[in-house]
Amino acid sequence: MKYPHLFSPIEIAGMELRNRAVMPAMGTGYGNMDNTVSDRLVHFLKLRARGGTGLVITEVCAVLPRGKGFSNELGAWSDDFIPTLAKIPEAIHEEGAKAAIQLHHAGRETFQSAAGAIPEAPSPIPSVILGQPCEEMSTSRIREVVEAFGKAALRAKKAGFDAVEIHGAHGYLLTQFLSPFSNHRQDAYGGSEENRSRFVLEVVESVRAEVGEGYPVIIRISADELVRGGYDLEFMKRLAPRLVSAGVDAIHASVGVYSTPGNLSIASMDTDPGFNLFRARAIKEAVSVPVIGVGRINSPDIAEAALARGDADLISFGRQHLTDPDFIGKVRAGSLDDVRWCVACNQGCIERLAFEMRSAACTFNPSCGYELREMSPSGGGSRGENAAARRKRVWIVGAGPAGLSAALSASECGHEVAVFEKDDRPGGQLIPASAPPYKEAFMGWVDWAVRQLKKRGVPISLESEIKFQHLQAGTPDAVILATGSSPVAAQIPGIDMDHVFDARDTLTDKTGIAGPAVVLGAGYVGMETADFLLAHGVKVTVIEMKSHIPVGKMRAHDYWLHKRIREAGGRILCGATVKSIGPEGVVYTLNDEERIEPASMVVTAMGAEPADSLEETLRQMGTPFRTVGDARSPRRLFEAIHEGHRAGREI
DSSP, X not given: OOOTTTTSOEEETTEEESSSEEEOOOOOOOSOTTSOOOHHHHHHHHHHHHTTOSEEEEEEEESSGGGOSSTTOEEOSSGGGHHHHTHHHHHHHHTTOEEEEEEEOOTTXXXXXHHSSSOEESSSOOOTTTOOOOEEOOHHHHHHHHHHHHHHHHHHHHTTOSEEEEEEOBTSHHHHHHOTTTOOOOSTTSSSHHHHHXXXXXXXXXXXXXXXXXXXXXXXXXXXXXXXXXXXHHHHXXXXXXXXXXXXXXXXXXXXXXXXXXXXXXXXXXXXXXXXXXXXXXXXXXXXXXXXXXXXXXXXXXXXXXHHHTSOSEEEOOHHHHHOTTHHHHHHTTOGGGOOOOOOOOTTTHHHHHTSOOOOOOSSOTTTTOHHHHTOOTTSOSOOTTOOSSOOEXXXXXXXXXXXXXXXXXXXXXXXXXXXXXXXXXXXXXXXXXXXXXXXTHHHHHHHHHHXXXXXXXXXXXXXXXOHHHHXXXXXXXXXXXXXXXXXXXXXXXXXXXXXXXXXXXXXTSSOOOSSEEEEOOSHHHHHHHHHHHHTTOOEEEEESSSSOSSOSSSHHHHHHHHHHHHTTOEEEESEEEEEEOSSEEEEXXXXXXXXXXXXXXXXXXXXXXXXXXXHHHHHHTOOEXXXXXXXXXXXXXXXXXXXXXHHHHO
């Protein structure tokens, strides 16, 4: 076997796991609004267990209503929840995996609308991220919460869960008590390291007392807060043995809190895979119980090496379980080419939850979270129950992300599909989008999609620009337009000079690279182009007409993008109006003063417009069609892939 360590069994306090792969708790927002378990969530978890992982840990489950992090978070504060919670382990056990539930109290990291009252915390210090006022917990309230964790754990045991995981990471209530950054109490629960640790240890003791000996208790911790004034790894190395003495059977070693710069607790594409394993090893060296390693691990090679080195005893694959529920089974079978890999773009999962307040999804797997609705096997390849009533000849114009996604879903529904691409390779906008630093893996999805379509016998015709005569001769039953977008042609004197290029051409090596360079526009395309040029040693100035940089710093990728540009010496001029482009550089006004920025190369990144010229032709022909992705409206990769997927299923 290629991965002997990953696929070896292991026990946690008598709980036998078939392998070392763990699906960690991830917030999905799939629960019912009455905080009960939905069929959607059960099916979602069942498919991940079917995919081959050894242990499935559910998303956060509140021990008290005031501890909810979001309105429809699962609840375990009453015996009334036991029957609905029982649906989860029953479904997971049917697939041969073990089930744990993550017990949670958000503390200050929530909204009043979710908690039903002012958020409570060790000290009345608002969340750095949310800014919500919060109320200091009294000692009597602390005792209530401690007891609530224990009672919730017992309910989980009665519901059939094989283990419980106490959420002591990422800036939630337990972390808040541990941290001198968020705990300014002067009583027995604050001040000294001993006092700040008291609440967490009491929670563990309460859980152990309720579930009894021999029942696995896991705790997820942030090994290092990575915030100024917070606790560090040395503190956690001292605390870990005390957690074990209090009743913990395994430690899940995460990192960071939500105010950690770059949000390393849910690391973006800008962070190297496996970056946190050294902290897991440090914890492992301090305790005698199994340690679970986590931190943007999406590769069996990284997992196998970590297990072989002794960095950890088990490995958490989080977002990878969203992108491909079957990947553990595929890895075991040696079918690595069939694995759809997570690239940590965070668009569908984290950003939807945190910034859009919507349920989680996955950019590259549009079926994620919708499996029950679609009733098709995870990963595709079967028509399922939602197969098309009539097989159609479907033409897909464009082999970018929207077009490839449409081809995958249309072929899955049983249609006869043909894809036409005017360029000499598939990928569309993902080709330039994968060129900037840390985005190289994006093209991996294109390669995967092409392989799957080839297996299904779907032809992809390259250098094939579809026009009226082709449609007339081919007579498709339906067409999906995924023709992408074109750069906006800015009306600037000198824009047509030989040293002025579009960002897409620059990122695809069609222009050569020269410096100094000026990039016009500080949106994502402009900022990532600047990042690309700086990585090639070119001096870069970005000129943006708005008074602020459109790309903020809240999202993890945005933070790292800004950081790299700043550290590489890139300049960003906001509130500047470009007047003209000349041989010497770019003439602009800033603060009513005309200036010139020297440039051997000028790169335009000033927006895009839909390339939808075939729409009118199809209307005149009376051919049913759908327009998707940038051809409909230039937006994110998430919208392109998901729109293509829906069009392929509904055409």
